[in-house]
Amino acid sequence: MNLSLPLLEVKNLNVSINNNEILKDFNLTINPGEIHAIMGPNGSGKSTFSKVLAGHPAYSVLNGDIFFKGSSILELEPEQRSHLGIFLAFQYPIEIPGVSNEDFLRLAYNSKQKFYNKPEVDPIEFLSIMNEKLQLVNMSPIFLSRNVNEGFSGGEKKRNEILQMILLDSELAILDETDSGLDIDALKTISAGINNFMTSSKSILLITHYQRLLDYIKPTYVHVMQNGQIIKTGSANLAIELEKKGYEWLN
Numbered sequence: 139m140n141l142s143l144p145l146l147e148v149k150n151l152n153v154s155i156n157n158n159e160i161l162k163d164f165n166l167t168i169n170p171g172e173i174h175a176i177m178g179p180n181g182s183g184k185s186t187f188s189k190v191l192a193g194h195p196a197y198s199v200l201n202g203d204i205f206f207k208g209s210s211i212l213e214l215e216p217e218q219r220s221h222l223g224i225f226l227a228f229q230y231p232i233e234i235p236g237v238s239n240e241d242f243l244r245l246a247y248n249s250k251q252k253f254y255n256k257p258e259v260d261p262i263e264f265l266s267i268m269n270e271k272l273q274l275v276n277m278s279p280i281f282l283s284r285n286v287n288e289g290f291s292g293g294e295k296k297r298n299e300i301l302q303m304i305l306l307d308s309e310l311a312i313l314d315e316t317d318s319g320l321d322i323d324a325l326k327t328i329s330a331g332i333n334n335f336m337t338s339s340k341s342i343l344l345i346t347h348y349q350r351l352l353d354y355i356k357p358t359y360v361h362v363m364q365n366g367q368i369i370k371t372g373s374a375n376l377a378i379e380l381e382k383k384g385y386e387w388l389n
């Protein structure tokens with residue numbers, strides 16, 4: 139991988155849903171090794187941005203482009219984006235009744251293996267891979283035999299998202315309010331898992347409302363989003379300032 143190339147480059151992106159323009163001339167560049175946090179008031183377009191990156195079909199890109207590792211991804215299906223290295227941990231992870239977590243994760247893992255012409259793993263090999271990953275997020279193997287997210291508590295769902303992220307080893311991890319619903323110990327465990335995942339060739343985009351997550355995962359940049367645009371960028375200190383002063387002073 140070319141480390142001098144931005145991992146993600148979003149240029150003048152305008153996005154609408156149901157004829158409502160949500161992202162307006164949105165620009166963001168993320169280089170390998172960087173952690174970016176996006177904060178901002180409710181409804182400012184943070185989740186919309188994350189879903190557009192992952193290729194959610196409900197959103198229309200009216201203008202602009204998204205480059206991942208130097209190539210436009212606008213025409214790519216969500217699955218192709220995922221194989222290329224974009225991972226989105228959902229704000230509200232979905233339940234998949236009737237599908238075991240283990241089967242789901244193995245399918246996702248093998249689908250990526252296949253994309254890169256690598257051998258697929260059988261259930262026994264997969265379990266040995268998973269045992270190591272489960273420990274990283276302090277999850278019991280019991281969760282592998284349960285159906286995907288079905289009946290999981292809020293925090294368990296978030297933990298399961300991070301497990302998937304670690305397994306797929308994606309280069310760009312987008313974490314949408316991963317800290318919400320986590321108890322104090324889980325926040326520390328999950329943060330350690332995320333920090334462990336991070337390398338100089340990967341990047342993380344954190345969407346969060348609270349500074350506390352950034353005590354554990356140190357951002358390179360903190361951005362404030364408002365009305366579909368980034369209106370301010372600063373260092374980790376900006377998050378501390380926002381916690382004290384809110385968003386009003388920025389207008």
Ligand SMILES: Nc1ncnc2c1ncn2[C@@H]1O[C@H](COP(=O)(O)OP(=O)(O)OP(=O)(O)O)[C@@H](O)[C@H]1O
Pocket residue numbers: 155156158160178179180181182183184185186187
């Ligand atoms: N299907 C839709 N139809 C109409 N408007 C929508 C639709 N989906 C999202 N929006 C609007 O887009 C705007 C941005 O929503 P988004 O979820 O991206 O905000 P957010 O910054 O992530 O908010 P929060 O901090 O509350 O999670 C909101 O005003 C929302 O109502």
